Amino acid sequence: xxxxxxxxxxxxxxxxxxxxxxxxxxxxxxxxxxxxxxxxxxxxxxxxxxxxxxxxxxxxxxxxxxxxxxxxxxxxxxxxxxxxxxxxxxxxxxxxxxxxxxxxxxxxxxxxxxxxxxxxxxxxxxxxxxxxxxxxxxxxxxxxxxxxxxxxxxxxxxxxxxxxxxxxxxxxxxxxxxxxxxxxxxxxxxxxxxxxxxxxxxxxxxxxx
Numbered sequence: 001x002x003x004x005x006x007x008x009x010x011x012x013x014x015x016x017x018x019x020x021x022x023x024x025x026x027x028x029x030x031x032x033x034x035x036x037x038x039x040x041x042x043x044x045x046x047x048x049x050x051x052x053x054x055x056x057x058x059x060x061x062x063x064x065x066x067x068x069x070x071x072x073x074x075x076x077x078x079x080x081x082x083x084x085x086x087x088x089x090x091x092x093x094x095x096x097x098x099x100x101x102x103x104x105x106x107x108x109x110x111x112x113x114x115x116x117x118x119x120x121x122x123x124x125x126x127x128x129x130x131x132x133x134x135x136x137x138x139x140x141x142x143x144x145x146x147x148x149x150x151x152x153x154x155x156x157x158x159x160x161x162x163x164x165x166x167x168x169x170x171x172x173x174x175x176x177x178x179x180x181x182x183x184x185x186x187x188x189x190x191x192x193x194x195x196x197x198x199x200x201x202x203x204x205x206x207x208x209x
Contacts, residue, residue, distance in 0.1 A: 001153065005146050006166040017128045018140040019206075024170030028204040029196055031056040032143065034085055034117065036177035037064050037071040044186060045177050046078060052193045054203030056080050058177070059117040059141070062087030062107030072110075081205040083115030083141060084108060092123040101130045104138075115206060117141045141206060144171040147188060149181035156187030163192050169201070 004011065012020050022030050031049075036042040036058060049056055058075050060082055065072045075082060087107040092100055104116065116131055116138035123131075123140075131138045145166045148154045167173055173192075175185050193203070 001151055003146055003148070003151075005148060005162045007142070007144055007146075012142075015123075015128075015142065016125065017132060018142040019172070020142045021144045021172055022170045022204075022206070024168065026202065027169045027200060028202045029167055029169065030172045030206055031175065031192075031203055032059060032117070032141070032172060032206070033057070033175050033177045034059045034119075035061055035064070035089065037068040037075065038177050038179065039068055039071065041179065041182050041185065042068070042071050042075070042177040045175075045189065046074060046080075048189050048193060049080070049203070050078065052197050052203065054193060054197075055205040056203060057083060057115065057141070057206040059083040059085040059115070060107075060111055061085050061089050061119075062103075062110050065107075065110040079205075081115065081207065082111055082113050083117055083206075084111045084113055084138065085117055086119055089119045091120055092118050092127050094122075097124065097126045097130060100127050101134070104131065105134070114138050115141050141172065143174045145173045147173065147175050147184070149184040149188065150176050150178070151184075152180065154184065156184045159184040160188035160191050163188060164195055167192075167196070172206070
């Protein structure tokens with residue numbers, strides 16, 4: 001499986017729209033979690049974040065919110081931000097644009113946010129324009145660093161190294177609160193939180209615009 005751990009500048013230019021990195025002042029890192037809420041992994045993530053007073057952003061799949069409303073409520077009650085990740089975790093490259101936008105709007109019924117992240121990072125220019133022009137419009141949030149926790153061939157140790165080596169102030173880091181990522185995130189997240197906390201970093205949520 002090939003993917004960029006750290007997103008190159010040429011990829012950002014190719015995609016055009018989207019926020020890939022936040023301002024690097026103050027000294028803050030933006031942890032994000034995709035595909036939840038999950039009945040076991042998301043509570044683990046929330047527990048770990050709480051230990052460090054860390055805030056984060058959760059890009060939720062609509063059908064998972066519907067199935068796990070109490071966990072979704074806990075995310076919000078504990079001061080984190082949420083974003084739309086479609087209702088059915090659709091691949092924009094393989095989905096008709098009208099159907100893709102309809103799926104996002106279906107998720108919006110359960111996820112009250114103007115933040116959006118495309119599953120797999122796959123979105124067409126037409127879909128970008130439609131999403132940015134929706135009412136209310138979405139802010140498309142991409143990323144600076146992929147932990148690789150979704151990669152079943154990746155060791156938990158390498159997942160942790162991916163984040164620690166490539167993250168700096170202003171980085172938007174992707175983890176997944178999902179079954180597939182469970183082994184790697186349980187190893188990596190506590191170490192990432194500890195490493196950057198000891199170096200004076202804050203963990204902030206992305207604020208809906």
